[in-house]
Structures are given as structure tokens and as C-alpha cells.
Amino acid sequence: MxxxxxxxWNACRFEGETRWRYQGPSNDQHTEEQKIxxxxxxxxxxxxx
Numbered sequence: 001m002x003x004x005x006x007x008x009w010n011a012c013r014f015e016g017e018t019r020w021r022y023q024g025p026s027n028d029q030h031t032e033e034q035k036i037x038x039x040x041x042x043x044x045x046x047x048x049x
Contacts, residue, residue, distance in 0.1 A: 005016020012022035040046055 005014055005018065007014050014020045
């Protein structure tokens with residue numbers, strides 16, 4: 001909890017002095033991670049941590 005608001009990271013929103021909510025497309029973070037990893041291996045440029 002911050003001094004000027006709260007971040008609900010799982011819900012992609014901030015509440016408090018500045019209210020904000022992510023309005024973009026929804027995705028599964030684990031699926032995206034796998035897409036990036038597999039794509040980089042196929043392209044011959046393994047992802048660096």
C-alpha cells in the first residue's frame with residue numbers, strides 16, 4: 001500500500017489520488033511468456049533474463 005493510493009495489480013488498476021485502469025486486450029501472462037521464449041529460440045536469438 002502506498003501513501004497516495006493502492007495498486008490492484010491482478011485487476012490492472014490504481015485507486016487513490018489518480019484513478020487508472022488498463023483498457024487494453026486481456027491475455028494470459030504465462031502463454032505470452034511461452035510465445036516470446038519459443039519465438040526467440042526459433043529465430044536463433046535466445047531471450048536473455
